[in-house]
Amino acid sequence: MRRKAGIFLCALAAAAFMAAPAGAATSNVNMQNISYQPATVTISVGDSVAWHNLDTVPHTVTADDGSSDSMNVAPGTSYSRAFTQPGNFTYHCNIHSNMHGTVMVQGGGPAPTQAPPPTASPSPQPAPAAPPAPMPAPHAPAAPTTTAAPTTTSSPTTTIAPPAAADAGTTSSTTAAAGGGVALPASQKTSSGGGGVSPWLAALAVVLALGAAAGGVVLRRRMNLS
Numbered sequence: 001m002r003r004k005a006g007i008f009l010c011a012l013a014a015a016a017f018m019a020a021p022a023g024a025a026t027s028n029v030n031m032q033n034i035s036y037q038p039a040t041v042t043i044s045v046g047d048s049v050a051w052h053n054l055d056t057v058p059h060t061v062t063a064d065d066g067s068s069d070s071m072n073v074a075p076g077t078s079y080s081r082a083f084t085q086p087g088n089f090t091y092h093c094n095i096h097s098n099m100h101g102t103v104m105v106q107g108g109g110p111a112p113t114q115a116p117p118p119t120a121s122p123s124p125q126p127a128p129a130a131p132p133a134p135m136p137a138p139h140a141p142a143a144p145t146t147t148a149a150p151t152t153t154s155s156p157t158t159t160i161a162p163p164a165a166a167d168a169g170t171t172s173s174t175t176a177a178a179g180g181g182v183a184l185p186a187s188q189k190t191s192s193g194g195g196g197v198s199p200w201l202a203a204l205a206v207v208l209a210l211g212a213a214a215g216g217v218v219l220r221r222r223m224n225l226s
Contacts, residue, residue, distance in 0.1 A: 036051070089103045
């Protein structure tokens with residue numbers, strides 16, 4: 001049984017070698033005894049690696065960075081992969097956690113062309129701010145208004161003497177009393193329908209007459225003494 005498997009694997013390796021492009025080589029790794037043999041292989045850029053499952057259980061060849069996965073490789077079958085970029089590629093078996101391997105790719109193959117970084121479009125520059133408006137000149141404080149105190153002018157008081165009492169239509173005239181200089185009321189003129197003399201005028205006439213008589217007596221005495 002092992003002999004048949006070995007012959008089968010050799011045939012697969014030969015077919016892979018023949019299918020590889022001119023100038024490319026293929027390195028073989030056996031999956032046997034729950035391990036990769038050899039665990040580390042060194043190849044050039046453009047070369048391939050073929051993994052052959054010589055165990056009785058399936059295995060996988062899964063890149064640690066998730067870039068590739070062989071899925072389940074059944075016993076007696078193989079999996080091949082070409083490497084076009086230099087670097088170290090580590091891998092493992094998803095079924096058996098203790099199986100780990102490394103492919104070291106060397107050579108001067110052209111480095112992968114990286115896309116140029118995007119050019120940031122220039123952001124529009126904000127318009128310059130308008131200069132601040134000049135501040136208005138401060139207004140001078142208005143001088144306080146002086147209010148003159150109001151001047152109070154006393155108006156002269158005019159005392160109006162009560163008019164002499166007289167009856168309507170009567171014209172008064174005074175004559176100087178003899179020797180006394182006292183004015184006596186003139187005789188009252190009554191209207192066409194008038195009656196007697198007013199009592200107030202009669203009383204006043206009596207007082208004036210008495211005053212005139214007394215004045216005449218005093219004057220005569222002075223004249224006798226002189």
